Amino acid sequence: MEKIRIINLSKRYGKVVAADAVTFSVGDKEFFSLLGPSGCGKSTVLRCVAGLEEPTEGEIYIGRTRMNSTADRISVPTEFRPIGMVFQNYAIWPHMTVHGNVAYPLKLKKLAQDLIESKVKSALHTVGLERLADRYPSQLSGGEQQRVALARALIKEPEVLLLDEPLSNLDAKLREQMRFELKDLQRRTGIPILYVTHDQAEALAMSDRLAVMNVGRIVQVGTPTDIYTRPVDRFVADFIGLMNFVPGRIISREGESATVEFFSGHRLSVADRSDLGGECLVAMRPEDISLSPTGPIRCRVEVRSYAGHLVDYKIRADGAVLRVQTAKTEIYQEGEEVGFAVERAMLFAARES
C-alpha cells in the first residue's frame, strides 16, 4: 500500500516556481529519496508533505488520509499530521535535555508518566543514546544530536519519517557510518522514509527508489540501478556519478542496438532504444573505459591521481579530455602514450531541447 501519495503538487513563490506538477508515491517500508542540485525544489516538496509549506496546487495523502487538497481547500496543520521529521540542523531544543527532547512529543499526547519513561528508554536504546539521557544538546557531538533528532521523530510512532538532508552537517566518515545506521534502523522499524538529499552517492547507497529533480520537476523515478545505468537524459547522466561526454554520429541501427562513430572513425555498438539518428552525444562512465598499451583508440595520459582503492586518470584523445578509473594494479606514467577501449556507452541527443 502507498504510504505517501503526491499528486500534481506545485508550489510557486510569486513568479518563482519551486515545484512544478510533482507526482510520486512512497510505498510501505520503502526508503524513497528526492535527489537534485540545490534549489531544485526537493526540500519544498518535503516541507509540503510536512505541512510546513502550503502547496499552490495539488493533493497530498499520508496513508489513506488526505492532508492537502487545493481543490477542496483542505490543509491539515503540521501538528496533526502522522509524521516524524528530522531537520538539516537537527533543531534539537537547546533548553531541554536529551530525555526532555525525546519525551516532548509524548508529553503533548498526555500519556501516563511511566508509559512515557519506558517509551523514551526504548527509543534512546534504539539510537544508542541511553547513557546520555541527562545531557544538554550543547554537550553532544553532531552525530549524537542527529540521533536525538531521530529518536524524537520516531517516538510518536509516525506513519512516515521525513528526513531533510540529515547527514549534510556531519563529517565524511560519520556520514558514511550514519548511512548504514539509517538503513539498518529503517529495516528494523519498517517505517517508510522520504529522504531529501543533494548527495547522489548517499541517495544511491540508501534508497529503494529515488526521484531525480531538476528546476522543480521530477526528471526520473527508479531504483538506484535503473538511474545509474539507464539515465533518461543528459542531466541525470551528468548528475548521477561521473560521466564523460564526447560527440559522435549514429551510422546504423539494428533492433535495440545502434552503431556509433566517434574518436575519428572509431565504431562502437551500443544498446539503445531511442530513435536518435545522426549527430549525438556518446556518454561513458569512467569505469567503462579500459586502458591498455595496445587499446584501439590512442590517447595520452595527462594527469594521474592515486585514490587508494583505484587510480584516477585524465587522458586526452582526439582533443577530448576523459576521466578514466582503473584498478590500482594498472599504473601508467603521466605523458605516456597508451590506448583505450570503450566497453559500454549511452547515447543522448546532441542538443538538449
Place this chain on the structure above:
Amino acid sequence: MAAAGAFVLLIVIYPLWQVLFRSFLDAGVLSLKSYQKVFSYPSYYRALLNSVWVSCATAAMCVVLGTLLAFLVTRTDLPLKKTLRTLLVLPYALPSFFAAIAWIQLLGPQGYLARLVLQVFGFATVPWSIYGAGGIVFVLTVHYFILVFITVAGALERMDASLEEAARASGAGTSQIMRQITLPLVLPAIMAGGLLAFIGALANFGIPALLGMRARFFVLTTSIYYALAIPDFGLATALSSMLVLVALLTMALQFGIQRGESRFTVISGKAVHPSELKLRSLRYPLFLLISAVVVFISILPILSMVLTALMRYWGAPLSAANLTLQNFAYVLKFETAQRAIMNSLFLGAVSATVAMFVGTVISYLHVKAKLKGSRVLDFLATIPYAVPHTVIAIAMILAWARPPVSLYGTLWIILVAYLAVYLPFAVRTTNSTLQQVHDSLEEAAKASGAKLLPRLRDIILPLARPGMIAGWILVFMPALRELTVSILLYAYHTETIGVVVYNMQDAGYREIAAALASIVMGLLILGNTIIRKLTGGIAGF
C-alpha cells in the same frame, strides 16, 4: 492580530494623526494660519533655524570626536582599550538632562571647574558661559558623540583585514592606507553616525531646556514647550509637524546611506581582526590625552553630581566640614520625591511589561508566523522611533485629554505616552530575539505535534527569555528617568522622577536635585550592568 492592530492604532497612529490634523486647523476650519504664524514671528522661525544649526554643529563635532576616538580605541595598540571604551560609553546610560545639570555644576557660574580656573588664572569671571548656544552644543556633543563612536568602531572592527593587507602588499604606506582604503570604507558608517547624532540633538529637550531657556535661546522642542504653556495648540502642532518633518528627512537620508553601505559588502561579519597600528613613541602621550578626555566627559560629570548631592548647600567652599548626607535623607522623606519615585517605578514597570507583551505579539506575527499584513503592523509600531518625544506628548494631549476620554492629569496619559515612546524599542528587541530562535526549532515542535500555545510556552518563550528580560530592562530604565514626555503631561500628584529633578534644579535646589539624580544614576548603572551580563554585552550601553 486584530487586537495588536487596534492597540497600535489607538496608541500611535490616532494621536500622531491628531497632531498633523490640528496643525492645519484654525477655529475648526482647515487653514495654514498656524504655519503663517510660525514664519511671521521671528522668535518662532528662529527656533527652527536654531534647531537646525545647533544640530548640525553638534553632528559635526560628534563626527570629529567620535571617529578619532573610535579609531584610537579599535585600531591602535593603545593600552587599556577595553576599559577606555566602557568608560566612554557610560555617560549615554544616563539621561541627557542629568548631563546638562552636571555640566552646569562644573562649568556654570560658581561651577567646580569654573572656580578652579578663576583661582588658577586669577580671572574676575570665566571666559565662557554654559547657558546659551555654545553650552548647548557642547553638552549635546558630549552626550551624543557616542552614537558616531559606536557605529564607526563597529565598522572598523568588522572590516575585512585583508583589504588593508592587500593595499600594504601593493606597496601603500600606513598613512596612504588610512586615507585611501580605510577612511573611504568606513565613510558610510561615519555619516550614519553623524545623522544619528543630528536626530538626537534635534529631538533633545532636556539640554536646551536647562541651558537655553534661561538665556532666551529657543530651539524647536523648547518652543513647543513654550507654546503649550500659552497654550496655543495650533502653534505647538505646527512646530511639531515641522520638527517631525526634519527628523523624517534625516532618517530617510540615513536609510539611503545604509542601503548604499550594504551594496558593497566589504564590511562583512568575519572574525578576522584587522591589524593594530603601532603608535610607538606616541603610545603613552596619546594614552594620557585620551584618559584625560575620558575623565573629563565620563567621570567628572558623575563625580560632580555625587559631590553636589553631598554638599551642605550649592556653592559652599569645598571642605570636609561642608559634606553631609542630609540631602539624601531629605529626598527620601520629601513627599513629592517619594511620590515621584513610586510613580516612575509604576510607569516604568507597567510600560515595560505592556510594551514587551505587545512587542512580542507583533514580532511573533511578523517574524515567526509571517502573517500577511504583519509587516505593516511592525512598521506602524516603529513609527514613534522617528518622532521626537515632545511631539508624542502633544499627540497624547490632543488625542486623550478631551472628552469623551479625558485622561489629562492622570498617570494613565503618561503611561499611554510611554507606551508609544517605548513600543518601537520593545518591537526591535523582540524582533531580534525571535530571529535568533531558528525557525526549525518551532517547526520541530509542530512536527512533534505541538499546537500554538504549547509551542510558545515550551519552546519559543523559554528560548527567548534572556532577550525578553534584557528588553524589559531596556524599556524600564529609560522610562524610570524619563523627562521630556512627563514634563509636558504631569500634573500635581503625577510627577515623575525626571520632573522632580528638573523642577528642583530649575528652582535652584541644586543639591536636592543632585541627590535624587545620584540615586537614579546608581540604579541605572546597576541595571545596565545586569543587561550586559544577561545578553553577553550585546545590549545595554
